[in-house]
Amino acid sequence: MLPPAGPYLPLPPDDAERRSLRRAAGSWSLWGLGVSAVIAGEFSGWSYGLIAGGFGGLLIATLIISVMYLCFCCSVAEMAGAIPFAGGAYAYGRLAFGPWGGFLAGAAQNTEYVFTCSVLVVTIGDYLGFILGHTIGFVPPDAVLWAAIYAIFVLINVHGVRLTFQVAILLSILSIAVLVGFSVGAVPHFSLAEALDVAPKPGGTRWLPAGLGGIAYALPFAIWFLLAIEEVTLAPEETLEPGRALPRGMLYAIATLILLAFAILVLNAGVAPGAQAVGSSDNPLLLGFQGILGAAVDPVVIGILVLIGQVASFHAGVYAFGRTIFTQARAGYIPRALSLTHRTRKTPHRALIAGALIGYGAALAVRYAPDSPQVDAVLLNMSVFAAVLSYIVQMSAFLALQRNYPGLRRPYRSPLGATGAMTALVIAVACLILLFANPAYRPGLLGCVVLLLLALIYFGAYGRRRLVLAPEEAFAVDCESLRQARSQRQTRRLAGGQREPDSVAPAADGHA
Amino acid sequence: MPSAGLPDSLADVLALAGVIIFATTSVAAALSALVLRKENLLYLATQLVLLLLLLHQGARWAYPLWFADAFDDRASYDRAILTLLFLALAFTADVGTRILLWRGMARSGRSAVPPLLVGTVRVLTYLFALLIVIQFVYGQSITALATLSGAFALILGLSAQTTLGEMFAGIAIALSRPFRLGDWVRVGTLDEGRVVDMTWRLVRIETRDHHTLNIPNRMVADASVYNFSHPRRTVRVSETIYLPALPEGADPAAVEQRLIDAVSQCPGVLAAPPPIAQYRGNRSGVADYRLRYVIGDYRHRDEVKDLVRRRMAEPAPAPAERRRET
Numbered sequence: 001m002l003p004p005a006g007p008y009l010p011l012p013p014d015d016a017e018r019r020s021l022r023r024a025a026g027s028w029s030l031w032g033l034g035v036s037a038v039i040a041g042e043f044s045g046w047s048y049g050l051i052a053g054g055f056g057g058l059l060i061a062t063l064i065i066s067v068m069y070l071c072f073c074c075s076v077a078e079m080a081g082a083i084p085f086a087g088g089a090y091a092y093g094r095l096a097f098g099p100w101g102g103f104l105a106g107a108a109q110n111t112e113y114v115f116t117c118s119v120l121v122v123t124i125g126d127y128l129g130f131i132l133g134h135t136i137g138f139v140p141p142d143a144v145l146w147a148a149i150y151a152i153f154v155l156i157n158v159h160g161v162r163l164t165f166q167v168a169i170l171l172s173i174l175s176i177a178v179l180v181g182f183s184v185g186a187v188p189h190f191s192l193a194e195a196l197d198v199a200p201k202p203g204g205t206r207w208l209p210a211g212l213g214g215i216a217y218a219l220p221f222a223i224w225f226l227l228a229i230e231e232v233t234l235a236p237e238e239t240l241e242p243g244r245a246l247p248r249g250m251l252y253a254i255a256t257l258i259l260l261a262f263a264i265l266v267l268n269a270g271v272a273p274g275a276q277a278v279g280s281s282d283n284p285l286l287l288g289f290q291g292i293l294g295a296a297v298d299p300v301v302i303g304i305l306v307l308i309g310q311v312a313s314f315h316a317g318v319y320a321f322g323r324t325i326f327t328q329a330r331a332g333y334i335p336r337a338l339s340l341t342h343r344t345r346k347t348p349h350r351a352l353i354a355g356a357l358i359g360y361g362a363a364l365a366v367r368y369a370p371d372s373p374q375v376d377a378v379l380l381n382m383s384v385f386a387a388v389l390s391y392i393v394q395m396s397a398f399l400a401l402q403r404n405y406p407g408l409r410r411p412y413r414s415p416l417g418a419t420g421a422m423t424a425l426v427i428a429v430a431c432l433i434l435l436f437a438n439p440a441y442r443p444g445l446l447g448c449v450v451l452l453l454l455a456l457i458y459f460g461a462y463g464r465r466r467l468v469l470a471p472e473e474a475f476a477v478d479c480e481s482l483r484q485a486r487s488q489r490q491t492r493r494l495a496g497g498q499r500e501p502d503s504v505a506p507a508a509d510g511h512a
Numbered sequence: 513m514p515s516a517g518l519p520d521s522l523a524d525v526l527a528l529a530g531v532i533i534f535a536t537t538s539v540a541a542a543l544s545a546l547v548l549r550k551e552n553l554l555y556l557a558t559q560l561v562l563l564l565l566l567l568h569q570g571a572r573w574a575y576p577l578w579f580a581d582a583f584d585d586r587a588s589y590d591r592a593i594l595t596l597l598f599l600a601l602a603f604t605a606d607v608g609t610r611i612l613l614w615r616g617m618a619r620s621g622r623s624a625v626p627p628l629l630v631g632t633v634r635v636l637t638y639l640f641a642l643l644i645v646i647q648f649v650y651g652q653s654i655t656a657l658a659t660l661s662g663a664f665a666l667i668l669g670l671s672a673q674t675t676l677g678e679m680f681a682g683i684a685i686a687l688s689r690p691f692r693l694g695d696w697v698r699v700g701t702l703d704e705g706r707v708v709d710m711t712w713r714l715v716r717i718e719t720r721d722h723h724t725l726n727i728p729n730r731m732v733a734d735a736s737v738y739n740f741s742h743p744r745r746t747v748r749v750s751e752t753i754y755l756p757a758l759p760e761g762a763d764p765a766a767v768e769q770r771l772i773d774a775v776s777q778c779p780g781v782l783a784a785p786p787p788i789a790q791y792r793g794n795r796s797g798v799a800d801y802r803l804r805y806v807i808g809d810y811r812h813r814d815e816v817k818d819l820v821r822r823r824m825a826e827p828a829p830a831p832a833e834r835r836r837e838t
Contacts, residue, residue, distance in 0.1 A: 056519070056525040059525060059529070060525060060528060060529040060532065063526075063529040063533065064529065064532060064533060064536070067533050067536075067537075203518070204518070205518045205519070205520040206520060207519060207520050207521065207522075207524075207525050208518055208519060208520070208525070211518060212518070212577075215532070399544065399547055399548065402548055403547065403548050403549075417544075417555075418544040418547075418548050418550065418552070419537065419540055419541045419544045419552060419555050421544070422540035422541070422543050422544035422547070423536060423537050423540035425540070426536055426539060426540050426543070427536060
């Protein structure tokens with residue numbers, strides 16, 4: 001039995017004003033945020049699935065993962081409309097499973113976004129070093145380059161939410177242009193033989209070289225195509241009409257990304273040098289461009305094109321860790337000083353700087369640890385594991401809210417209902433098991449488990465006594481009180497032989 | 513050497529993906545129904561149909577891959593999958609009828625569908641699926657069985673002709689929606705009243721005298737129906753009032769204004785559009801007035817008329833004669 005959290009500490013009168021965000025986003029801003037958050041995974045990361053499962057295996061895995069993300073997006077869009085706070089998974093976990101559940105979901109989110117950014121900054125730094133070396137002949141040290149990258153994107157995020165969304169839209173459009181340009185260029189060069197050139201193992205076929213097991217091993221790699229779309233759910237407090245714009249933006253984004261994922265999977269695997277080479281490469285799109293354009297094209301140009309996707313996701317990642325640290329700090333789960341927002345710009349500058357410093361430190365560990373490639377993989381796998389864990393918590397929260405709060409006002413209802421959430425949950429649990437089954441992922445999983453355990457110990461020993469009635473907490477407390485009151489009334493009326501009509505939980509407007 | 517049955521073409525790979533996805537969604541549908549204690553049968557049924565369809569289409573690889581141990585040969589597998597497929601289709605039709613048709617009818621204001629009808633449709637659905645399985649999957653002739661079923665249906669139809677007629681008329685009324693529960697109506701030349709119930713056999717109306725009028729559905733379907741509550745609940749009432757004749761050269765405007773004042777003060781009469789009184793001349797020693805006004809709800813019509821008559825009676829002689837026209 002976990003010790004209870006609380007009681008809530010009192011708040012100064014101007015607290016809400018000092019920790020508030022500004023609303024500026026519409027559907028297309030959220031579309032931009034969603035696409036930019038994910039798009040790096042369409043540039044790289046997925047290709048190892050070609051070796052694990054072959055073209056057919058990765059194709060099936062991508063279909064399954066697309067179903068999972070579609071179900072997931074519909075479900076979180078419903079929750080984001082009903083609980084429109086910047087906490088995302090933390091807010092849903094808090095209402096469904098109490099402060100411990102909220103903290104675990106929030107900690108998983110923090111891990112995912114902070115470490116994804118630290119891995120991305122290393123990749124971006126490598127590309128920039130390559131480009132600078134070939135153009136001006138000077139490559140700054142990695143530590144300086146990464147600090148500069150972090151500084152630029154933290155400054156954009158601190159400057160204002162409007163600029164943040166504008167940059168996200170711009171980077172999304174540029175990234176999509178690169179992927180569409182590649183796809184259009186690859187169509188005339190497509191050859192099914194290239195896509196099926198992975199040598200079958202004993203018992204395998206050309207389409208499924210590793211047999212049915214290959215599909216299972218390809219699933220974690222297929223996640224890369226759509227990983228981090230849930231960053232959109234961190235934007236309700238900065239969205240003008242969250243109940244309407246958020247589901248729309250999120251579903252537009254996931255539709256765009258699914259289309260791009262299949263185009264890239266088929267066309268990148270199906271052009272020279274073929275699936276075997278693409279599947280062994282860190283940079284499949286670079287190989288694909290070389291395959292269709294030949295060696296004559298300046299590698300710097302291709303490097304710049306490939307860099308755009310990484311930068312887009314890095315920008316969205318900075319936004320995401322800023323919001324998730326901000327909301328957990330605002331409620332007292334982590335030090336409250338991190339939740340103060342900029343006096344005039346209303347952006348969570350302290351949370352952004354704190355997240356950037358942690359990510360920067362992790363990136364330094366990646367590069368300067370004795371066994372650096374392994375640390376890199378560990379951080380990457382930790383973020384994947386944390387993401388899958390947060391999906392499981394969020395889908396469980398969706399089902400718990402359906403069961404315990406059927407009267408909660410939901411401006412958007414998932415067309416797939418509880419079955420959709422359960423489908424996403426079943427596939428996410430399968431992915432988690434498969435991540436465990438793959439020895440390459442185990443150090444990452446172990447790292448994530450250790451980190452989350454440390455976080456839980458901190459919360460149990462200290463954090464749980466520092467909570468305040470932030471918007472997410474106040475909303476959850478109101479809902480719990482209404483539910484208890486309804487339950488008592490029902491008990492009394494049932495004892496008196498009368499029926500109790502469904503009561504409706506309070507509608508959230510994004511403020512305490 | 514490829515293992516037996518592993519898909520090796522795009523169509524087979526896509527079918528395999530479909531099998532995995534629909535198996536997952538079927539499990540998810542069953543689990544969510546269990547967790548939420550909520551009926552989820554229609555979703556589950558459609559998932560099962562799609563899953564079985566893909567297993568039938570992909571028999572070439574699905575049988576050796578997963579079912580070779582369970583069935584003696586491919587033909588047994590095909591028969592089993594097709595049987596399950598037709599039964600799943602019947603199940604989908606059964607659940608779909610219950611959720612979309614019967615409950616839909618009940619939601620539209622009708623009382624619960626008779627259990628006999630539900631049971632009959634249900635049995636016929638599964639019987640039909642079973643006949644298809646016997647004829648097309650197992651290749652057995654169903655002519656004798658079908659003849660027997662036909663004869664049985666004929667006898668049933670003839671003996672329940674009247675009831676069935678009422679039932680179909682009820683469906684026609686439910687679809688055309690000439691009125692809803694609570695509306696004030698007059699069916700043909702019968703007394704007007706409020707619709708209090710609509711069943712599969714009759715429409716029940718409560719008249720102004722608080723009598724219950726049971727009108728068979730067929731009669732309602734054939735008759736013209738006045739609905740005083742649709743499309744608006746407000747109703748314009750028009751009536752002719754006879755008052756003592758005016759003296760020669762007298763201005764009828766004063767009496768018209770008295771009539772308007774009287775009707776305006778009655779509760780239930782709407783201020784807009786305003787009441788209108790119109791003098792139409794002296795006839796057989798009495799003055800003929802046409803009075804028009806709008807009331808908020810037709811059920812107050814008699815009370816309003818009564819009040820108007822009383823108010824006109826107070827300062828002046830009572831109306832000589834009164835005839836209503838609505």
